[in-house]
């Protein structure tokens with residue numbers, strides 16, 4: 001079976017410590033900062049990201065005013081359908 005690619009690609013944002021994806025194992029609990037293709041930045045553990053965890057703003061699990069609040073409507077109203 002081929003692993004399914006994540007729905008949205010995210011890039012690792014190199015932190016102040018200068019560490020990147022090459023410094024951690026796939027099961028690491030290090031909380032890295034990621035940036036999704038819509039430029040949302042969010043912290044997520046490496047292990048969770050590897051398991052397919054996506055951007056919490058795109059998934060409307062976290063509120064981003066003007067993007068997924070109830071007034072902005074787009075992804076939130078889809079999620080409520």
Ligand SMILES: [Zn+2]
Nearest residue numbers: 036040055058
């Ligand atoms: Zn996003």
